[in-house]
Amino acid sequence: MDAVDVHSHFFPDAFVRLIRSHGAPAGASVDRRDGVEWLTLPGHPPVPLTPPFTTVASRRARLQELGIAAQALSLSPPMVHWAPVELGVPLARAFNDGILEIQASFPDQFVGLATLPLQDIDAALREMDRAIGLGMRGIYVATAVGGRYLDAPQFAPMWEAAASRSIPVFIHPQNHIGREVMDRWHLFNTVGFPVETAVLATRLIFSGTLDRHPSLRIVLAHGGGVLPVLAGRLDHAYRQRAEVRDAIAAPPSTYVKRFYFDTVTHHDLALRFLLDLVGPQQVVLGTDIPYDMADPEPLARIRRLGLAPPAAAAVVGESARKLLHWEVTHATREG
């Protein structure tokens, strides 16, 4: 089956070099410890730059092991939002250009999702134009920038541009909320990320962002975090509370079903629930490689659910190809 992974992370060489040469004043660095290079960006634990993070050959080998034909490449939290604008803009360009080179070399295997310097919305819109114009297939954003969630009015032009130009928006959490109580046991990731995704998704619903842009296509990482299990609670609040009802045109669960969700749930029953709640057309394969929190068996998990063939095909690759405007070519089918 034609498998397309929408959730993966990569650091192109030019991005890493720019951190090495210009990152220090902003608290970013690349250091060698214990024989490994570590990338340290503000607001995120250091990342070991092992080959699957930085080399295409290693990434291709990993995809072959997993049985995945094609993959969207993205940056990773904390994106470039931690940097002053004069560094954030060239970092975004370095990432996007590096990914575009890979996309040009392996057009059947990789496409890029653009990172944007959202600390300056005008610069972000210019970079979005440039990167999409050069062939990137979507934009990849964190949940908040500078303490403001992306439903804030300053980000409205980004949603407008994405909706009007049919550019999919991939949302990856970055732990902002409750950070001070999630400093141990990897809680920032296991609990912070799923909550953070639900916070932005519900804010996009209640702020009217989804009402204003009916054609907007948004993909939520990690199976939407805790959003799916909140659908009933949100609807109950809609029935009970005027301030919830007044905010939007329909019950919240109708908006929940408009999002796309990746499969990175780490639990067969959680994925089953997600599929039952939103339907297989809204669920797309994700791996989260090469992080240690990646799903080690992304395709086997889907197979175990015993979906009907059309539903399985949608989840494994067809919906992702439509989202990414990425046709199946002869080479992909053969490979």
Ligand SMILES: [Zn+2]
């Ligand atoms: Zn991820």
